Amino acid sequence: MRYPSKKDLWLGVILWGCIGYALYISKMALFEEKASVNGIMITLIINLLFILFITWLWFTTYYILDEKELVIRCGPINKRIPYREIYSAHKTWNPLSSPALSLKRINITYQFGMTLISPINRDEFLRQLSERCPNANIKYD
Incomplete structure (x- = not known):
């Protein structure tokens, strides 16, 4: 998706x-x-x-919830994060540089770091991500 x-x-x-x-x-x-x-x-x-x-x-900034991984595209950035490596995800307004074009972001913590993304529908994205990462701590608030 x-x-x-x-x-x-x-x-x-x-x-x-x-x-x-x-x-x-x-x-x-x-x-x-x-x-x-x-x-x-x-x-x-x-x-x-x-x-x-x-x-x-x-x-070209978008995010794909693929079959086995989260794909983050932003110009030359093409990051792939396997679902098994994702520990947590939550909404944030963190202004750090990231592959996001909005301050309404999602902070995703994974095995080798963290990333900030800004999908149009954060709630729907988090729901879909929680289905793919049942062991991750995903907060909707």
Whole structure:
């Protein structure tokens, strides 16, 4: 079962605002008479890579409850956590960096660490996860 990431408006404004600024800088580099060709090319390439990376993260952040494992996708991140390694899961507002596009998150503790994710429907996700991880301590509150 696939769960897309919840996307907070404020984070979207920040990320898409950065993309707008990068486009503005690229436009200024193209039309600035004093800029060298090398400077223009470097600016365009860096800004294009930045725009592609942010777009990649925004549109490819999701979570899959597979047959034997939880799959977390976020741009270049492709993490797989076997259900047998999950110890606990609970709702949180933890702002640490993670493959999540919202502060309404789920903290998942597993054998080798912890991760924060933000599926659109946290309650449904936790119910499905508890069915797949009967020995895990999963809190719904």
